[in-house]
Amino acid sequence: FEARMKRALPGEQFTYVVEPKVDGLSVALLYEHGRLERGATRGDGRYGEDVTHNLMTVRSIPRHLHGPLATCTALEVRGEIFMWRQAFDKLNRGLEAEGEAPFANPRNAAAGSVRQKDPRITASRPLDIFIYGVSYAEPDPFKGHSQAMEQLLASGFLLDPKDRKRTLERYRRRCADIEGAIVVCREVEATRDEIGCDCDGVVVKVDAIEQQRRLGSTTHHPRWAIAYKFPARQATSIIRKIDINVGRTGALTPTALLDPVEIAGATISRATLHNADEIERLDVREGDTVLIERAGDVIPHILRVIQEKRPSHSTPFRFPTQCPICGAEAFRPEGEVVSRCTNSACLARLKESLLHFGVRRAMDIEHLGEAVVEQLVDRTLVREFADLYRLDVATLAELERLAQKSATNLYNATQGSKGRGLSRLLFALGIRYVGEHVAAILAQHYGSMDRLEQAPEAELSEIYGIGPRIAQSVALYFRQPENRRQIKQLR
Numbered sequence: 001f002e003a004r005m006k007r008a009l010p011g012e013q014f015t016y017v018v019e020p021k022v023d024g025l026s027v028a029l030l031y032e033h034g035r036l037e038r039g040a041t042r043g044d045g046r047y048g049e050d051v052t053h054n055l056m057t058v059r060s061i062p063r064h065l066h067g068p069l070a071t072c073t074a075l076e077v078r079g080e081i082f083m084w085r086q087a088f089d090k091l092n093r094g095l096e097a098e099g100e101a102p103f104a105n106p107r108n109a110a111a112g113s114v115r116q117k118d119p120r121i122t123a124s125r126p127l128d129i130f131i132y133g134v135s136y137a138e139p140d141p142f143k144g145h146s147q148a149m150e151q152l153l154a155s156g157f158l159l160d161p162k163d164r165k166r167t168l169e170r171y172r173r174r175c176a177d178i179e180g181a182i183v184v185c186r187e188v189e190a191t192r193d194e195i196g197c198d199c200d201g202v203v204v205k206v207d208a209i210e211q212q213r214r215l216g217s218t219t220h221h222p223r224w225a226i227a228y229k230f231p232a233r234q235a236t237s238i239i240r241k242i243d244i245n246v247g248r249t250g251a252l253t254p255t256a257l258l259d260p261v262e263i264a265g266a267t268i269s270r271a272t273l274h275n276a277d278e279i280e281r282l283d284v285r286e287g288d289t290v291l292i293e294r295a296g297d298v299i300p301h302i303l304r305v306i307q308e309k310r311p312s313h314s315t316p317f318r319f320p321t322q323c324p325i326c327g328a329e330a331f332r333p334e335g336e337v338v339s340r341c342t343n344s345a346c347l348a349r350l351k352e353s354l355l356h357f358g359v360r361r362a363m364d365i366e367h368l369g370e371a372v373v374e375q376l377v378d379r380t381l382v383r384e385f386a387d388l389y390r391l392d393v394a395t396l397a398e399l400e401r402l403a404q405k406s407a408t409n410l411y412n413a414t415q416g417s418k419g420r421g422l423s424r425l426l427f428a429l430g431i432r433y434v435g436e437h438v439a440a441i442l443a444q445h446y447g448s449m450d451r452l453e454q455a456p457e458a459e460l461s462e463i464y465g466i467g468p469r470i471a472q473s474v475a476l477y478f479r480q481p482e483n484r485r486q487i488k489q490l491r
Helices: 002-008 085-097 106-114 119-124 145-157 161-166 178-190 209-215 276-282 347-357 370-378 385-390 393-397 404-419 422-428 436-446 449-453 457-461 467-479 481-490
Strands: 016-022 025-032 035-041 074-082 128-138 173-175 199-206 225-229 233-246 252-263 266-272 289-295 299-305
Touching: 002 209, 016 128, 016 145, 016 178, 025 106, 074 106, 085 106, 106 119, 128 145, 145 209, 173 178, 178 199, 199 209, 233 266, 233 347, 252 276, 252 289, 266 289, 266 299, 276 299, 347 370, 347 385, 385 404, 385 481, 393 404, 422 436, 422 449, 436 449, 449 467, 449 481, 457 467, 467 481
Parallel strands: none
Antiparallel strands: 016 173, 016 199, 025 035, 025 074, 074 128, 199 225, 233 252, 233 289, 252 266, 289 299
16 A cells, blocks of 8 residues: 555655544535534435434534634535444344334444434434544645544534543554554454444555645545455354245245354344355255354354364255245246245235335335334235225224334324335335336336336336346236236225
8 A cells, every 4th residue: 555655656755544444324514614504425425315404413413613613614524423332232122122123233223313204313313423534625724634633523523522532533543654554453453342333444544635635536435545454253153043034025035043142242143144055055054063254343144164063963954945934836047046935925025025115215104114014914904015004093003012102103104105206116116126226217217107017028128227137027017917906006
């Protein structure tokens, strides 16, 4: 890395800043004359979602800057919204006590909390921010990255200067040379368990802003910074059972249920095995002792079987040829790695389809979580999408762990989703290969469900961004009488 810097700027000396790479949700905060005017998620670096009102509820984000930076006409600050592990665990315990589905990890919890429609929910979540950059300043008062961070902290981003030792700031260091930066990287890696939040590496940055400008950036990243990712944490555990989950498209996904084991501050009790081919490749069996890795300190997966610990009575796992829920044939099309339940009325598929239907990017039905969907299906209250809109408050209030107020909120959220528009409805239906982007293309091209239903496959395949595979899937979906009937019920 430094060799590249010296080739680009020969004869110059570099100082560096090392800071932790926090795993959360990236946001941009725009201050005008010291006042927070806009907050947005960073998305892919080009497009962001306006979440200003929600970010204003995060206690460690000041609404007004004080000191010299308050005089900046415009100042855009970059940071990472995250949750401390202890706060995340407490949040999940509270959600489970209320019958709500817990978050999978702190990153998901942070992202979901920031994207809430109701800022009061965001305000109730234990969110924090780690600032890591200034993308724009007018006028620009900074000579170095370290100076910028110090001034931002002094301007209000640190709630109480006495708390500094308990924040991530103690892991941000300015180094006189690359050797010093390497030492700090190793120190942070050695103490990563003490950080208290998900951190999968460090970022080393050239400190001088003027050098940063001359080094420039590629289309993907700045040339003046490099990320060092920590090696993934590993541990061993025993597979007690290989469970088969059924998704909304009927996909049968094997999951290893493990003896709980601690990795990087998280308790791991399950890991995906992806598909039958992966099980065969690993030759993984129930009762095996396996080596688990938590990649990026977030996603657990199985690296290998420890063969010498395999029980003598062990037998190879036989992937089911029938759906474990409804008993229908599980068919694996030629050229694909996934077996699928062939029963469109399978209750497991229905539950997953309903959850997908209600997600924020689809019909956005808040409070329609796993616990609620389980009961709605198990009690035969819902057998298709339209049934959701036939439920009344009294019926919902009879569900376990759903009080009158929660039932009313769910009813209002469901009824309020009726006007979401064609694009979001198409995505919500769960048509195979139709994600948000494809749904938007189809909605823009046809303008109505009636026109799309009648579209022949050849016509669909000619639309820019669709292609033969998607066209075939969409045409097949609308040829099914049951799908057309369900759409009619939603009108």
